[in-house]
Amino acid sequence: MQGLSYLRNSFMGEIEKIKLRLRQFAEERDWDQFHSPKNLSMALSAEVAEIVEHFQWLTEEQSKQLSNEKLGEVETELADTLIYLIRLADKLDVDLLQAALSKIDVNEQKYPVDKAKGNAKKYTELGK
Amino acid sequence: MQGLSYLRNSFMGEIEKIKLRLRQFAEERDWDQFHSPKNLSMALSAEVAEIVEHFQWLTEEQSKQLSNEKLGEVETELADTLIYLIRLADKLDVDLLQAALSKIDVNEQKYPVDKAKGNAKKYTELGK
Amino acid sequence: MQGLSYLRNSFMGEIEKIKLRLRQFAEERDWDQFHSPKNLSMALSAEVAEIVEHFQWLTEEQSKQLSNEKLGEVETELADTLIYLIRLADKLDVDLLQAALSKIDVNEQKYPVDKAKGNAKKYTELGK
Amino acid sequence: MQGLSYLRNSFMGEIEKIKLRLRQFAEERDWDQFHSPKNLSMALSAEVAEIVEHFQWLTEEQSKQLSNEKLGEVETELADTLIYLIRLADKLDVDLLQAALSKIDVNEQKYPVDKAKGNAKKYTELGK
Numbered sequence: 001m002q003g004l005s006y007l008r009n010s011f012m013g014e015i016e017k018i019k020l021r022l023r024q025f026a027e028e029r030d031w032d033q034f035h036s037p038k039n040l041s042m043a044l045s046a047e048v049a050e051i052v053e054h055f056q057w058l059t060e061e062q063s064k065q066l067s068n069e070k071l072g073e074v075e076t077e078l079a080d081t082l083i084y085l086i087r088l089a090d091k092l093d094v095d096l097l098q099a100a101l102s103k104i105d106v107n108e109q110k111y112p113v114d115k116a117k118g119n120a121k122k123y124t125e126l127g128k
Numbered sequence: 129m130q131g132l133s134y135l136r137n138s139f140m141g142e143i144e145k146i147k148l149r150l151r152q153f154a155e156e157r158d159w160d161q162f163h164s165p166k167n168l169s170m171a172l173s174a175e176v177a178e179i180v181e182h183f184q185w186l187t188e189e190q191s192k193q194l195s196n197e198k199l200g201e202v203e204t205e206l207a208d209t210l211i212y213l214i215r216l217a218d219k220l221d222v223d224l225l226q227a228a229l230s231k232i233d234v235n236e237q238k239y240p241v242d243k244a245k246g247n248a249k250k251y252t253e254l255g256k
Numbered sequence: 257m258q259g260l261s262y263l264r265n266s267f268m269g270e271i272e273k274i275k276l277r278l279r280q281f282a283e284e285r286d287w288d289q290f291h292s293p294k295n296l297s298m299a300l301s302a303e304v305a306e307i308v309e310h311f312q313w314l315t316e317e318q319s320k321q322l323s324n325e326k327l328g329e330v331e332t333e334l335a336d337t338l339i340y341l342i343r344l345a346d347k348l349d350v351d352l353l354q355a356a357l358s359k360i361d362v363n364e365q366k367y368p369v370d371k372a373k374g375n376a377k378k379y380t381e382l383g384k
Numbered sequence: 385m386q387g388l389s390y391l392r393n394s395f396m397g398e399i400e401k402i403k404l405r406l407r408q409f410a411e412e413r414d415w416d417q418f419h420s421p422k423n424l425s426m427a428l429s430a431e432v433a434e435i436v437e438h439f440q441w442l443t444e445e446q447s448k449q450l451s452n453e454k455l456g457e458v459e460t461e462l463a464d465t466l467i468y469l470i471r472l473a474d475k476l477d478v479d480l481l482q483a484a485l486s487k488i489d490v491n492e493q494k495y496p497v498d499k500a501k502g503n504a505k506k507y508t509e510l511g512k
Contacts, residue, residue: 284501294439305429355462356470359460359464364409374413
């Protein structure tokens with residue numbers, strides 16, 4: 001039994017593992033009551049804004065050369081963002097990994113190399 | 129050769145795989161010039177806001193029961209969010225998976241079950 | 257002279273007055289160099305996220321009944337939001353007041369009372 | 385009567401006038417049910433993100449030189465932001481104008497010209 005669980009775990013994806021750990025975390029604290037998709041979308045956006053706040057007065061060049069202290073702070077916000085994102089996807093029963101892979105496929109169609117090369121136009125504006 | 133590459137690939141994490149695919153996507157389109165951490169943080173926040181927009185006029189209950197059409201739209205925004213998040217972490221040379229796991233460890237310390245159970249207080253307000 | 261300045265001031269709109277005060281504030285501190293529209297849009301979004309953060313775990317009902325302490329905190333974030341919004345509009349040379357009045361006119365056309373009454377559909381979905 | 389109403393109106397502030405117009409707009413459409421502070425904070429953040437989206441791939445310099453077409457689009461988003469901000473303040477019974485004026489006073493104390501000149505540090509980091 002132990003062995004089977006170990007086997008399954010070793011084949012389980014990273015995002016799946018985090019998802020299950022977050023699920024347990026919330027259950028133990030009786031936090032599911034707060035974790036409606038609506039609320040989680042707000043928490044997600046608040047975390048992302050903390051990333052934005054780190055960069056708002058920096059030039060693009062400065063944003064590439066953060067001090068170790070700053071980088072550590074941003075790293076924590078990135079982690080929080082992934083945590084809320086996985087939690088939100090779980091609550092909506094969305095396979096986040098599969099969704100991302102499919103979206104990359106779509107983007108490769110939407111932005112063909114020859115048209116998109118070197119410009120940041122939205123796909124609806126390509127060719128204009 | 130083929131075999132070794134296959135082997136490495138099969139042990140590579142999901143986030144790592146997406147990271148490499150996004151890196152190639154950007155290189156082929158010469159988009160690295162646009163992908164400063166500052167700019168990517170903005171793109172990330174704009175994607176998350178599209179998730180928020182889907183939920184803004186819904187009650188919490190309604191946000192748990194999306195129609196298939198709505199859910200499909202939200203799924204795409206979740207995918208875009210993960211894509212920009214992985215890309216931003218890559219540009220900052222942050223190990224996103226490790227950062228998330230460490231942050232969950234921290235959260236387990238910050239929010240002990242006996243104090244956090246059933247309330248949504250920030251850890252700085254626990255015990256008040 | 258004094259008198260004329262006083263007269264002009266008394267007829268000047270509120271938003272105009274704040275705009276001029278913020279302009280002087282930035283000039284005295286040599287902060288115009290940081291106040292590109294791009295940067296101000298980021299600062300604006302970070303402020304709004306602080307409002308969102310106050311509400312993320314509250315029910316809609318609770319959000320209507322903030323404690324005085326919470327309300328004071330939200331009030332400060334609302335103020336910061338207005339400040340950055342006026343500053344951003346100034347930097348873009350947009351007449352914010354006029355833009356808002358025009359947009360309300362547009363909304364009155366887009367959302368006729370008989371169709372919009374009691375539902376939160378986007379105008380593109382009215383009549384569906 | 386007419387005359388008194390006219391007189392009062394002519395002394396009423398701009399923000400106050402917009403506030404009353406938005407109140408009537410919502411009442412006529414029976415939209416107060418959707419306008420909890422929680423929901424309005426989400427709508428506000430979604431509007432601001434649409435501003436951010438316009439600037440995300442632009443350099444700071446480019447963000448200062450928008451085409452007329454782009455500027456018109458940004459103007460509409462700025463208007464929507466002011467509208468939701470005034471509406472949210474109204475629902476919380478906050479005097480937005482007074483709050484902004486007080487916050488500017490506070491900022492003048494927090495960021496004295498001699499210390500803040502030419503740097504974008506947060507006030508908690510001034511003097512470091």
